[in-house]
Amino acid sequence: MREEKxxxxxxxxxxxxxxxxxxxxxxxxxxxxxxxxxxIISHNLDALEAIIDYNGKNGIRLFRITSDLxxxxxxxxxxxxxxxxxxxxxxxxxxxxKKTNQRVSMHPGQYTVLNSPDENVVGKAIEDLEYHATIxxxxxCDQTSKIILHVGGAYGDKIQAMERFKTNYLRxxxxxxxxxxxENDDRVYTIEEVLTLGEALNxxxxxxxxxxxxxxxxxxxEPISYWVDRAEATWxxxxxxxxxxxxxxxPTKHLGAHSATIDLDVFMQYVKNLGRTDLDFxxxxxxxxxxxxxxxNAFRADQKMIHLxxxxxRYKYLVLxxxxxxxxxxxxxxxxxxxxxxxxxxxxxxxxxxxxxxxGHEVNALEHIxxxxxxxxxxxxxxxxxxxxxxxxxxxxxxxxxxxHLYKLATVHHENYLLQAYYFNEIR
DNA sequence: TGACGTCAAGATCCG
DNA sequence: CGGATCTTGACGTCA
Numbered sequence: 001m002r003e004e005k006x007x008x009x010x011x012x013x014x015x016x017x018x019x020x021x022x023x024x025x026x027x028x029x030x031x032x033x034x035x036x037x038x039x040i041i042s043h044n045l046d047a048l049e050a051i052i053d054y055n056g057k058n059g060i061r062l063f064r065i066t067s068d069l070x071x072x073x074x075x076x077x078x079x080x081x082x083x084x085x086x087x088x089x090x091x092x093x094x095x096x097x098k099k100t101n102q103r104v105s106m107h108p109g110q111y112t113v114l115n116s117p118d119e120n121v122v123g124k125a126i127e128d129l130e131y132h133a134t135i136x137x138x139x140x141c142d143q144t145s146k147i148i149l150h151v152g153g154a155y156g157d158k159i160q161a162m163e164r165f166k167t168n169y170l171r172x173x174x175x176x177x178x179x180x181x182x183e184n185d186d187r188v189y190t191i192e193e194v195l196t197l198g199e200a201l202n203x204x205x206x207x208x209x210x211x212x213x214x215x216x217x218x219x220x221x222e223p224i225s226y227w228v229d230r231a232e233a234t235w236x237x238x239x240x241x242x243x244x245x246x247x248x249x250x251p252t253k254h255l256g257a258h259s260a261t262i263d264l265d266v267f268m269q270y271v272k273n274l275g276r277t278d279l280d281f282x283x284x285x286x287x288x289x290x291x292x293x294x295x296x297n298a299f300r301a302d303q304k305m306i307h308l309x310x311x312x313x314r315y316k317y318l319v320l321x322x323x324x325x326x327x328x329x330x331x332x333x334x335x336x337x338x339x340x341x342x343x344x345x346x347x348x349x350x351x352x353x354x355x356x357x358x359x360g361h362e363v364n365a366l367e368h369i370x371x372x373x374x375x376x377x378x379x380x381x382x383x384x385x386x387x388x389x390x391x392x393x394x395x396x397x398x399x400x401x402x403x404x405h406l407y408k409l410a411t412v413h414h415e416n417y418l419l420q421a422y423y424f425n426e427i428r
Numbered sequence: 429t430g431a432c433g434t435c436a437a438g439a440t441c442c443g
Numbered sequence: 444c445g446g447a448t449c450t451t452g453a454c455g456t457c458a
Contacts, residue, residue, distance in 0.1 A: 014434090014435095015435080023436085024435085024436075025436070025437085026435075026436045026437065026452085027436095027437085028436095028437065028438085028451080028452055028453085029452080029453080030452095031437090031438095066435095068434090068435080068436090072453090075453090109433075109434080109453095109454070109455095110432080110433070110454080110455075110456085111433095111453075111454035111455050111456090112454080112455090113454095113455060113456080116455075116456090118455090121455070124454090124455095125455095128454095152455090152456090153455075153456055153457080154456090154457090155456085155457095187432090187456090187457090188456090254432095257433095398446095400445095400446070400447085401445075401446075404445085404446090
């Protein structure tokens with residue numbers, strides 16, 4: 001029997017880009033009523049289920065669930081007994097997660113601080129961790145589903161602050177401890193310090209590459225693989241495979257800011273340098289599932305042209321609107337159905353997307369898409385398209401209105417091929 | 429007191 | 444009304 005190729009799982013955090021029905025809703029305190037809270041939870045569970053469905057369909061096996069699933073989750077103003085009220089919805093979604101073999105996690109933000117000297121802050125942090133653990137329990141997740149936490153503040157005395165983390169960790173319920181893992185952050189706790197804590201407390205450690213680049217331990221010479229391997233040793237069998245965070249610096253933003261998309265060449269070189277593929281990568285990137293699919297396709301076990309063709313279906317009009325040259329190059333590239341030119345494919349796609357907008361190319365793409373409706377559109381639909389197109393040609397504005405119009409046409413006329421296009425991401 | 433990070437809600441203005 | 448463009452919220456730490 002042939003041995004199964006070990007491939008990394010690659011996931012994304014909280015939200016999708018360009019997937020219908022996956023938008024979460026929030027609520028401000030001053031508008032909070034039990035009715036509104038209940039309605040939003042119900043809506044958000046539908047959105048979560050839509051994301052889980054999307055992941056299942058697209059081979060994504062790693063996903064972080066948003067902490068905003070329940071609005072105002074730990075505030076006294078939220079009096080809705082949501083855990084019992086939505087028990088069955090959670091269980092149903094949990095069943096889907098298990099059936100599609102997804103590993104889900106959660107990640108309280110920088111404001112959940114377990115090592116604060118302020119007991120009030122610690123109390124709220126524990127409550128927040130209980131909330132996160134409750135979500136995972138309701139979904140029926142096992143110990144391989146993790147809650148990723150930062151160590152917290154330094155308060156002028158890091159050694160003492162780390163001791164306080166240990167003391168407060170021991171106060172946590174088993175329900176939390178079962179899922180809790182710790183991660184290096186980009187301002188205070190380096191990977192070396194987090195490993196010290198993790199090794200002392202027997203807590204798995206998540207290595208975050210960008211945090212490490214921004215906040216490295218002083219005078220170190222070890223390669224990244226050293227820290228990743230040392231973190232690997234903190235993962236027990238029951239915790240599942242080692243999980244890491246991966247992101248790239250946005251060159252236009254401040255140090256530590258996540259990039260718009262993942263540069264696949266850079267990511268592949270990173271993995272190559274690690275010398276391992278038996279680990280999970282949670283991507284932290286603006287374009288979310290789009291980059292996750294890109295990286296997943298690069299490492300997936302079944303490297304078949306069909307996966308690139310599916311991607312091409314989503315990207316093609318966006319590419320056409322930017323670079324007809326790359327559009328043609330990609331079409332040719334995908335001709336050989338036995339090949340799998342994944343790196344070149346995404347290089348050409350991303351190169352096109354990074355090309356400055358060209359008016360003529362935008363019009364070309366618009367007319368190309370209009371071709372779907374030429375024969376089936378009503379007279380009103382045709383007039384509106386022509387009016388907006390004229391306006392765009394004359395003034396350069398109303399491109400979003402045009403896209404909106406075309407997207408609505410695609411909905412009305414059931415052009416499912418168009419509905420999935422990344423071309424419509426900004427207006428969906 | 430504002431920056432930090434995050435994303436949707438809410439406000440406001442335009443045509 | 445659709446659409447564009449701010450501003451606010453909810454959290455804790457640190458300069």
